Amino acid sequence: MKIGTVTEIKTHEYRVGLTPSCVKAYVGRGHEVMVQQGAGDGAGFSDEQYIEAGATIAPDRETVFAEAEMIVKVKEPQPDECKLFREGQLLYTYLHLAADEPLTTALLEKKVQGVAYETIETANGGLPCLRPMSAIAGRLSIQEGAKYLEKTYGGRGVLLGGVPGIERGKVAVIGGGEVGLNAAKMAVGLGAEVTILDICADRLAYLDDIFGGRVTTLYSNAGNIEKVIKESDLIVGAVLLPGKKAPHLIKRDQLKMMKKGAVIADVAVDQGGCIETTKATTHSDPIFVIDDVVHYCVANMPGAVARSSTLALTSTTLPYGLLLADKGLEEACKICKELLPGVNVLEGKCTYEGVAEAFGLEYTPVEKVLFKN
Ligand SMILES: NC(=O)C1=CN([C@@H]2O[C@H](COP(=O)(O)OP(=O)(O)OC[C@H]3O[C@@H](n4cnc5c(N)ncnc54)[C@H](O)[C@@H]3O)[C@@H](O)[C@H]2O)C=CC1
Ligand SMILES: CC(=O)C(=O)O
Numbered sequence: 044m045k046i047g048t049v050t051e052i053k054t055h056e057y058r059v060g061l062t063p064s065c066v067k068a069y070v071g072r073g074h075e076v077m078v079q080q081g082a083g084d085g086a087g088f089s090d091e092q093y094i095e096a097g098a099t100i101a102p103d104r105e106t107v108f109a110e111a112e113m114i115v116k117v118k119e120p121q122p123d124e125c126k127l128f129r130e131g132q133l134l135y136t137y138l139h140l141a142a143d144e145p146l147t148t149a150l151l152e153k154k155v156q157g158v159a160y161e162t163i164e165t166a167n168g169g170l171p172c173l174r175p176m177s178a179i180a181g182r183l184s185i186q187e188g189a190k191y192l193e194k195t196y197g198g199r200g201v202l203l204g205g206v207p208g209i210e211r212g213k214v215a216v217i218g219g220g221e222v223g224l225n226a227a228k229m230a231v232g233l234g235a236e237v238t239i240l241d242i243c244a245d246r247l248a249y250l251d252d253i254f255g256g257r258v259t260t261l262y263s264n265a266g267n268i269e270k271v272i273k274e275s276d277l278i279v280g281a282v283l284l285p286g287k288k289a290p291h292l293i294k295r296d297q298l299k300m301m302k303k304g305a306v307i308a309d310v311a312v313d314q315g316g317c318i319e320t321t322k323a324t325t326h327s328d329p330i331f332v333i334d335d336v337v338h339y340c341v342a343n344m345p346g347a348v349a350r351s352s353t354l355a356l357t358s359t360t361l362p363y364g365l366l367l368a369d370k371g372l373e374e375a376c377k378i379c380k381e382l383l384p385g386v387n388v389l390e391g392k393c394t395y396e397g398v399a400e401a402f403g404l405e406y407t408p409v410e411k412v413l414f415k416n
């Protein structure tokens with residue numbers, strides 16, 4: 044198969060879908076790989092390294108889109124890229140469609156085979172291609188939160204770890220999954236007072252066990268959420284209902300209850316955010332303030348640490364990518380059931396229930412479209 048990767052064009056997105064070692068793996072299986080000139084620069088991979096690994100270098104994105112049968116990216120396609128898709132082209136990337144109606148419409152119209160990293164799912168409900176980026180975003184959320192708590196950025200002027208003789212900063216993490224766990228690790232490491240809220244009793248028990256008394260765990264319900272709204276210096280939004288729009292757990296009128304200069308880092312922004320006032324921001328303009336609460340809502344946080352993120356992401360996307368390239372979508376999904384929920388759009392049909400629900404579209408189970416014979 045002809046595989047192509049392009050330079051990411053989302054603001055300050057420096058990750059790349061394939062590393063030179065990925066290229067080597069595809070080429071070793073008999074595939075051709077085309078890399079847009081300079082695509083790896085932001086993550087520290089040169090064109091020469093790609094050539095050495097067996098890729099050809101394309102002068103521009105148009106060439107890659109025109110020639111590749113499978114496009115491997117990082118972020119959801121931007122409008123300039125959507126124009127270039129060809130019917131039946133296999134797109135393998137993050138899509139986050141439930142938060143993006145125009146993109147959903149574009150991919151349906153173009154009849155792309157859209158496989159989303161974030162909804163590839165293991166039998167036990169794990170999300171292997173989301174997990175490494177969630178770990179990175181979770182860790183970054185505390186780094187960023189701590190920065191925006193500084194007075195210069197409009198924050199409360201609170202040091203999360205405190206110093207002897209004064210109170211430590213209070214961090215609440217809503218959603219104790221991969222983002223939540225990693226946010227809590229960093230916050231505990233800094234010496235903050237940390238509370239994690241989740242609806243899953245087993246998960247709360249697990250977090251309680253591994254942190255050995257260094258965090259407080261609370262059931263995520265209206266009462267406990269209101270408690271942390273009032274007390275926290277930093278709130279991290281980290282809930283996920285896979286493939287669906289995130290629920291708004293903090294409402295607009297509750298911001299008034301927060302401390303002046305408190306910070307919300309809504310990592311769940313890529314699924315629409317779990318705070319009503321969340322709007323996606325970019326690395327070049329990452330924050331806005333409503334009711335004296337600083338909102339940090341960057342939808343591609345891992346792009347800030349592009350080298351680490353690219354290495355972590357491509358390690359988990361490569362095995363599925365190789366299978367897609369070797370077998371094509373239909374056979375690959377027969378061999379590996381984890382890929383099936385990854386298929387969000389196919390032949391102009393919406394094949395992911397959470398996305399169809401978000402926009403009132405007709406939902407067609409992927410098996411119906413894929414396994415016609
Ligand atoms: N902004 C960014 O750059 C990035 C954003 N993300 C996003 O972060 C979000 C979280 O991802 P993960 O941690 O990997 O998901 P996860 O599935 O590991 O964890 C989500 C947790 O939310 C909990 N949850 C569900 N409903 C809840 C509620 N009402 N209250 C409290 N907890 C609730 C679940 O029980 C689960 O433990 C996703 O939307 C993901 O796409 C991930 C990476 C980068
Ligand atoms: C998960 C995601 O959206 C990201 O890494 O940008």
Ligand SMILES: [Mg+2]
Binds near residue numbers: 139313342343344
């Ligand atoms: Mg994102």
